[in-house]
Amino acid sequence: MSEDEIEQLERAEAEALAHALERGSARGELPEDALQTAALLRYSAGGGELAADREEAVLAEVLADAQKIAGRRADAPTPAAAPWWRWLLGFGTAAAVIALILLLAWPRAEVTPTELPAPDPSLLSAGLSRLASEGADDDAYREALSGYRTSVYDALGARYE
Amino acid sequence: MSRAAATVALFAALLCGCGDGDARAWLGEVRGLSDEAAAAEASDDRGAALDALTRIVEREVPAAVAADDARVVRQDAYERLARLRLEAGDPEAARAAAERGLALGEREDLFTANLLVQRGRAREASGDDAGAARDYHRALLIHEALLDAALGGDGED
Numbered sequence: 060m061s062e063d064e065i066e067q068l069e070r071a072e073a074e075a076l077a078h079a080l081e082r083g084s085a086r087g088e089l090p091e092d093a094l095q096t097a098a099l100l101r102y103s104a105g106g107g108e109l110a111a112d113r114e115e116a117v118l119a120e121v122l123a124d125a126q127k128i129a130g131r132r133a134d135a136p137t138p139a140a141a142p143w144w145r146w147l148l149g150f151g152t153a154a155a156v157i158a159l160i161l162l163l164a165w166p167r168a169e170v171t172p173t174e175l176p177a178p179d180p181s182l183l184s185a186g187l188s189r190l191a192s193e194g195a196d197d198d199a200y201r202e203a204l205s206g207y208r209t210s211v212y213d214a215l216g217a218r219y220e
Numbered sequence: 221m222s223r224a225a226a227t228v229a230l231f232a233a234l235l236c237g238c239g240d241g242d243a244r245a246w247l248g249e250v251r252g253l254s255d256e257a258a259a260a261e262a263s264d265d266r267g268a269a270l271d272a273l274t275r276i277v278e279r280e281v282p283a284a285v286a287a288d289d290a291r292v293v294r295q296d297a298y299e300r301l302a303r304l305r306l307e308a309g310d311p312e313a314a315r316a317a318a319e320r321g322l323a324l325g326e327r328e329d330l331f332t333a334n335l336l337v338q339r340g341r342a343r344e345a346s347g348d349d350a351g352a353a354r355d356y357h358r359a360l361l362i363h364e365a366l367l368d369a370a371l372g373g374d375g376e377d
Contacts, residue, residue: 163283170283170284170286171286172287172288172289173286177366177369177370178330178366178370180367180370183330183363183370184367186330186333186334186359187363187364187367189337190337190356190359190360191360204330204334205258208254208296211296212247212254215251215289216247216251219240219247219285219289220244
């Protein structure tokens with residue numbers, strides 16, 4: 060397309076646009092974008108007002124949309140500010156955990172041992188006898204030891220039970 | 221708020237003597253096992269006796285129980301385990317049990333002396349006569365000291 064031809068085409072489009080603006084109708088030379096421009100210019104030239112029925116319809120649509128949005132907001136959980144007791148709960152839990160760790164890690168040696176009964180001299184004599192001579196009566200010592208064991212468990216029971 | 225209440229209740233329970241309940245439960249359990257082992261041994265059920273004694277030494281000791289009280293209970297169980305192992309002809313296992321018991325702490329008491337005797341026997345059975353003699357001698361000294369104390373002596377004669 061030559062430069063003259065382009066110029067001629069542009070001139071024709073400009074004339075068609077001017078005609079459309081002036082008369083409210085377009086001739087065949089007007090392209091789509093020019094038609095849209097003409098429609099906008101005409102609408103703004105008329106004060107941009109909508110017809111009353113169209114205005115009502117748009118308003119009803121907008122109000123319905125606004126109502127829907129308000130409903131959704133009301134249904135959604137409200138992100139409230141953390142109440143004071145939540146902070147207290149946090150600090151309380153942390154303090155409890157620290158106390159628990161200290162309690163579990165506390166050295167067991169701190170607990171005073173139970174005062175256990177002293178072994179009976181007869182038990183000790185039996186113990187010495189079995190050490191002094193080979194083949195000494197181990198059963199007699201075992202029996203005496205069983206009695207001592209009972210008295211030890213009794214002492215522990217008095218302390219812990 | 222229930223989580224906060226549970227936390228506070230736990231904290232209060234710990235501070236107000238929950239540990240005493242643990243100690244009571246522990247003692248009840250180990251005493252029951254000790255009796256069970258004695259009954260099993262009396263009826264020649266070595267397996268049941270070993271099982272009960274093993275459960276005593278493996279039972280976790282609560283923090284509320286004095287370390288020395290736990291030592292006494294566990295050393296007594298280890299001594300019985302060592303004796304049963306030796307009677308079963310396993311001196312190595314007997315010695316291992318005696319040493320685990322002694323590792324809990326050696327004191328001038330009957331429980332330590334009994335473990336020394338069992339380790340000495342295990343050593344003797346394994347051919348370690350010198351080691352056995354040392355253990356017997358230490359056990360003898362403890363017995364003498366205890367006898368002196370029981371008879372009101374000062375232990376110097």
